[in-house]
Amino acid sequence: MKAKITKRTVDAAKSGERDGFIWDTDLKGFGLKITPAGNRVYVLQYRLKGHAAPKRYTLGKHGSPWTPEQARTEAERLRG
16 A cells, blocks of 8 residues: 555554555655554665565654654665
C-alpha cells in the first residue's frame, strides 16, 4: 500500500497475519512496517548498485523518540 506517512496513517495501520508495509508517496524507499504483534517500525529500503535484491534498514520503532516526521528526516539524511 502507498500513502503519505503521517501520524494519522501510522495510528490507523492494522496488523495482519504477516508483516505489512505502507510505503511513503513523497520519499522513495521510506516506509512503515506493521508486525503481526502490532508493532510499528520505520524502515528505509534501498538497492546497492549492481545488486538486484533490495536491502532494508530499520530506522526505529514508532513512539518516543520516533515520529513520522523525525523518521522521514533521518531517511532523507541516510539517502544522502
